[in-house]
Amino acid sequence: MQYLEPAPIKDRENPLESMMSRFDEAVQVLGISDELYQILTIPARQVIVGLPVTMDSGELKVFEGYRVIHSTILGPGKGGVRFDQDVSLNEVNALAAWMTWKCAVVDIPFGGAKGGVACNPRQMSAGEMERLIRTYTKAMLENFGPDKDIPAPDMGTGAREMAWLMDEYSKAKGKTVHGVVTGKPLVLGGSQGRVEATGRGVMVSTLASMAKLGISPEKATIAVQGFGNVGSWAASLLEDKGCKIVAVSDISGAYYNDGGIDIKKAIEYRDQNKGTLEGFKEAEKIDPDELLLLPVEVLIPAAKEDVITGRNAAQIQAKLIVEGANGPTSAKADVILKDKGIIAVPDILANAGGVTVSYFEWVQNRMGYKWPLDRIVRRCEKAINNAFDHVYEVSLKYDVSLRTAAYIIAIDKVATTYKYRGGY
Numbered sequence: 001m002q003y004l005e006p007a008p009i010k011d012r013e014n015p016l017e018s019m020m021s022r023f024d025e026a027v028q029v030l031g032i033s034d035e036l037y038q039i040l041t042i043p044a045r046q047v048i049v050g051l052p053v054t055m056d057s058g059e060l061k062v063f064e065g066y067r068v069i070h071s072t073i074l075g076p077g078k079g080g081v082r083f084d085q086d087v088s089l090n091e092v093n094a095l096a097a098w099m100t101w102k103c104a105v106v107d108i109p110f111g112g113a114k115g116g117v118a119c120n121p122r123q124m125s126a127g128e129m130e131r132l133i134r135t136y137t138k139a140m141l142e143n144f145g146p147d148k149d150i151p152a153p154d155m156g157t158g159a160r161e162m163a164w165l166m167d168e169y170s171k172a173k174g175k176t177v178h179g180v181v182t183g184k185p186l187v188l189g190g191s192q193g194r195v196e197a198t199g200r201g202v203m204v205s206t207l208a209s210m211a212k213l214g215i216s217p218e219k220a221t222i223a224v225q226g227f228g229n230v231g232s233w234a235a236s237l238l239e240d241k242g243c244k245i246v247a248v249s250d251i252s253g254a255y256y257n258d259g260g261i262d263i264k265k266a267i268e269y270r271d272q273n274k275g276t277l278e279g280f281k282e283a284e285k286i287d288p289d290e291l292l293l294l295p296v297e298v299l300i301p302a303a304k305e306d307v308i309t310g311r312n313a314a315q316i317q318a319k320l321i322v323e324g325a326n327g328p329t330s331a332k333a334d335v336i337l338k339d340k341g342i343i344a345v346p347d348i349l350a351n352a353g354g355v356t357v358s359y360f361e362w363v364q365n366r367m368g369y370k371w372p373l374d375r376i377v378r379r380c381e382k383a384i385n386n387a388f389d390h391v392y393e394v395s396l397k398y399d400v401s402l403r404t405a406a407y408i409i410a411i412d413k414v415a416t417t418y419k420y421r422g423g424y
């Protein structure tokens, strides 16, 4: 088998264009007013800030940070904060719009937002990360707020960063404000089940779509790209359901074992090895691009955007792609996958478990009350299953892909809300 060279970052298909072409496709089926089209095409707010941080070396470095609120028609802005070297305004714009569609698909009362800082967390100490997220929070004080815009973790950030963000915001407001951020540690008002929630949603969507294709979990082989929060939890929960995870990857490379990788062991190894799978001996190291092309039942991209593109889509052998990451499949790739009969469960459905439990966290913060884990798990799984069934029905009704169906549902919800709110 011949494998392609990885696409250089500059050649990536543009995530914003990919998002817009899906939006346009759904709008053609649904039809919306020109005024709403314009409102949804231009983000409601785009904030760009310079973030001066003293590094451990004593040198001052200025990072560029962003927060984009795509829409608040459905409610306050909601979405994660990404720390990654490839972060750009273009990327954050696409990610913020995806949040609008995602919240609408799972029917939670939030609009879409996303933030990011162009930095490399792998090369930063805990102290540098803390200074950076605190500086970012200070720069965003007027944007954030439990009724305005509620951040959460994304690539390169987690509960630790959300704790610093909440603390910095609370100090500035002179009181503890739990509801300004979700994905916090439990002791700071975080929710049971949030850490694994996105992976849980991926697991539920994978099982639901496998059932439609007549694939039983015990017969399924799965490859997972990305072994961070989303990828490792999705793999672990699917392993618990009897699936065989044959390949996983992180930035250090891809690891393959056709007899199945013991995911709990891989997680333990990563956690004891400074967060990386480098040197993991229970599987053979393969070319990272090869992971995407393996002959598996299910492929779960759970790292970043545009990894399945016009360059490699024709060689994908999986029957099903379940998008743990946001925007892993480009619009060009969609066309090729459709011709090959490969089903893609779109990001705005498959990875919506995270924002669903973030919503539960925000509700608990407002109530000043804590829900037990079993209640969160039951409600999260129900929300994703209901959303999956709805998307599936709409895809049959209009004879469109699951992705277009999900956009149709989302845009329809925003359009109906807009019709009642009016006033623009």
Ligand SMILES: NC(=O)C1=CN([C@@H]2O[C@H](COP(=O)(O)OP(=O)(O)OC[C@H]3O[C@@H](n4cnc5c(N)ncnc54)[C@H](OP(=O)(O)O)[C@@H]3O)[C@@H](O)[C@H]2O)C=CC1
Pocket: 080, 122, 153, 154, 155, 156, 157, 198, 225, 226, 227, 228, 229, 230, 231, 249, 250, 251, 252, 275, 276, 288, 302, 303, 304, 305, 324, 325, 326, 351, 352, 354, 355
């Ligand atoms: N966290 C959440 O709740 C949600 C996240 N998402 C989306 O899921 C995706 C992953 O997020 P999350 O798991 O939180 O992020 P993490 O930072 O926890 O993990 C990212 C993982 O991807 C790996 N990775 C990065 N680049 C590559 C690459 N080029 N090839 C292979 N692996 C790579 C990282 O490797 P390494 O650790 O070695 O750097 C890491 O294992 C993102 O698209 C995010 O937007 C969507 C919904 C919610």
Ligand SMILES: O=C(O)CCC(=O)C(=O)O
Pocket: 078, 079, 080, 081, 102, 150, 151, 152, 153, 154, 182, 183, 326, 351, 352, 354, 355, 356, 358
């Ligand atoms: O939990 C949240 O609020 C948002 C998570 C997120 O950024 C995403 O779903 O892409």
